[in-house]
Amino acid sequence: MKSRFPLNAAMALLAACPSLALACSSCGCTLNADWASQGLTTRTGLSVDLRYDYFKQDELRTGTGRFDAAQVSYPADQEIQQKTANRNTTLTLDYGLNADWGISLQLPYINRYHETIVDGDTDVSTSRSSAWGDARVLGRYQGFSPERNWGVQFGLKLPTGKTSERFNGGPQAGEALDRGLQPGTGSTDLLLGLYRFGPLNQHFDYFAQGLLQVPVTAKDEFKPGLGMNLSAGVRYVSAGMVVPQLQLNARIEQRESGDNADVANSGATLVYLSPGATVNITQQFKLYGFFQVPVYQRVNGLQIEPRSSFSLGAHYNY
Structure with missing residues (x-):
């Protein structure tokens, strides 16, 4: 990269959201700040984010409109x-082997509070879960051209997240929480990506x-949709700093x-606008923030969606 923009000054996310599947409500975080796909991890060595x-998610929607x-x-x-x-924290460890090859590991920790009125009930049932979600391992190669300004990504989402959370309040207390609201999906997913970057x-x-996510295994009669x-x-x-x-x-x-899937109320097409910025504290240490609207x-069936979201983080290069 050019000297006016240090290689490690950028947004840090690596598409974490596709590892979260919410039954009856699509993922509310689509922000991408994958350092590799933005051309910001051409250096070798370890970085931590x-x-x-x-x-x-509190806006009930059906199709492309709101539901009263x-x-x-x-x-x-x-x-x-x-x-x-949803209050989620994600640790990302990235290691650049050389200018062409690299690998990253994502470990998400999911904190989620949910309220719903199940069919046949008149009162609200609640759940509160805090657990590790599904880990992701993603490799990359960008040695196709001398400029190294495009590349491919490949890896797996692993079934490491918990899938046994239960309602803890209301008439459904003690009953199993919807599979799509569990910290983990229980599936192993293939990840395949393509990216390009450069100066305008x-x-x-x-x-x-x-980035394509293809579930290849299922657990307990539940399989998330291809994304x-x-x-x-x-x-x-x-702009300097x-x-x-x-x-x-x-x-x-x-x-x-699957038999434990909410087929009627799952699947969606979501588009978000995401302004944000990175603050270069030092050459090695960066802070960043994004707001998403x-x-x-467009959702299938009846789902709840967010009106906005935000992300805050810190990134350090060793």
Whole structure:
């Protein structure tokens, strides 16, 4: 990268959200700040990233519009979700083997509070879970051209997250929580990606990435839907210590499958606008933040979606 923009000054996320599957509500975080796909990890050696994401899903939607829950009389013949508050922390360890090859490991910790009125009930049932989610291992290769400005990603999402959480309040107390709301999906997923990056002019850089997630195994009659994340962004690299960025992020996800899946109320197409910035504290240490708002949402069945989300984090290069 050019000297005006240090290699390790960027946004740190590595598409964590696809590892989270929420039954009856699609993932509310589509932000991408994958260092590799943005051309910011061409250096060798270890880097560590710690990120906090918050998003509250409290807007009930069907198709491309909102659903007025006030019109529902209880007991109802279908589940009516109330809200889901997600406070997630992700540790990412990235190691650049050389200018062409690299590998990263993601370890997410999921903190989730959920309220819903199950079909046939008249009162709210609640759940609160705090547990490790599904780990992800992702390799990369970008030695296809002398500029090394495009590459491929490949790896696995592993079934390391807990899948046995239960409701802890209300009429459903003690009953198993929906599989899509568990910290882990129970599936092993194949990850395949393609990315490109480069300068637009002396003031702006760009990046684009697509990452496909294909579940290849299932657990206890539940399999998440095939998913695709698409991201594009521009950075203003002439502002000195602060590096602003604007992203457009899309998540396309098919329906869940299996006897324990909520087939009717899963799968969606989501598009978000994500402004943010990185602050270069030193050459090695960076802080960053992003705010995300939806610009298009289409869901299957009845699902709750976030009105906004934010991410804060710190990144250190050794």
